[in-house]
Amino acid sequence: MLAAGADRTLPHGATALEIPAPSDRPAFVTCPSFGNVPPAATAVHLPPEMLREPRARRTRACLSFASDPEAEHHARRLAYAYITPPEAPCRADAGPFIRRAFRTLALDLPQNFELLPPARRADATVRFRTPDLREAALRRQPFVLDGVTVKLLREQAPAVRRVSSDYIIHAALRDYPVEQRTRKGIESNCFRFGFVLEIDPACFTAPDLATVRVVLELEDPREIPHEVRIDYCDGHGSANVVPVEIVRVWHRSHSYHANGQYIPLFQAA
Incomplete structure (x- = not known):
């Protein structure tokens, strides 16, 4: 029970904020x-x-949903790979080309990333071991090999406001x-x-x-x-x-x- 005279419209210890005009x-x-x-x-x-x-x-x-730290950590490990030009034959099976591009152009980065099914209309989804490794790969761009470019993008939804x-x-x-x-x-x-x-x-x-x-x-x-x-x-x-x-x-x-x-x-x- 609340003490006599307590404010029953406000939680105990809370400060009432200004009500909008x-x-x-x-x-x-x-x-x-x-x-x-x-x-x-x-x-x-x-x-x-x-x-x-x-x-x-x-x-x-x-x-509005409560933030889930585990889900956010997972999302920060993902990058979406887009291959150009559109007629590049490797788009039919993007995974091997992406790995070859990394081994050729970024051999100093860990090569233990995972290739997941495409999403966001990308050619492949790349899951890095940590968010920092994803950011390191993004900074290394562009990946251009044999006239074909692999572009990595973070998850972006410009029409959605957090x-x-x-x-x-x-x-x-x-x-x-x-x-x-x-x-x-x-x-x-x-x-x-x-x-x-x-x-x-x-x-x-x-x-x-x-x-x-x-x-x-x-x-x-x-x-x-x-x-x-x-x-x-x-x-x-x-x-x-x-x-x-x-x-x-x-x-x-x-x-x-x-x-x-x-x-x-x-x-x-």
Whole structure:
């Protein structure tokens, strides 16, 4: 139990960070109704323009995963080999040519790399023993032998932006429809701006059916909209308008043990 007078909206020992100014937050996000259920009893009619988001937000969705050091180490050992010109006969069986190029042009580097099946539209995937050996091979380029070039590239995905979810938000979803009041429904209606870590159990039982309190992990508190508009997609503009209040903001380090385990906020109270 928390001590008398303790702040039940913030983890013990955490420092409350500044809540974004209203003008910095988007007006709303629109989410399709979870499970295609019929419109809630509290649904209202909204014209299409009130459910249509600006293009910049309509196409945005982020998934954030905890970093896996082992997976990152493995990825840093990989390089993708591209052979030019396209008509070079060795492309049909790239492995022997790549090994010959290394033995001829980089004999001082370890030759114990592995050749894996092609990926990223490359002619071969090369797995070095360590990330440092991969970087040494990249610096040695270009590998040009008998008029054929082998180009090594790191894994690159220019269209993907790495997301760092450093913030935790305690948010209150007002006037939340009873028909959407399931864990999956709440997660679905919040996924556009955050990952749901926890839901206050009190929101599932009477008499508190007006507000859903959630703990969200996300990249930027300014992504929290003023409203979530739940669209029932029934062709009549039926929707629920759920105001979103930011109760508290803090750094994620206060919500995890040293072993990476999440520390509940509501159950702890």
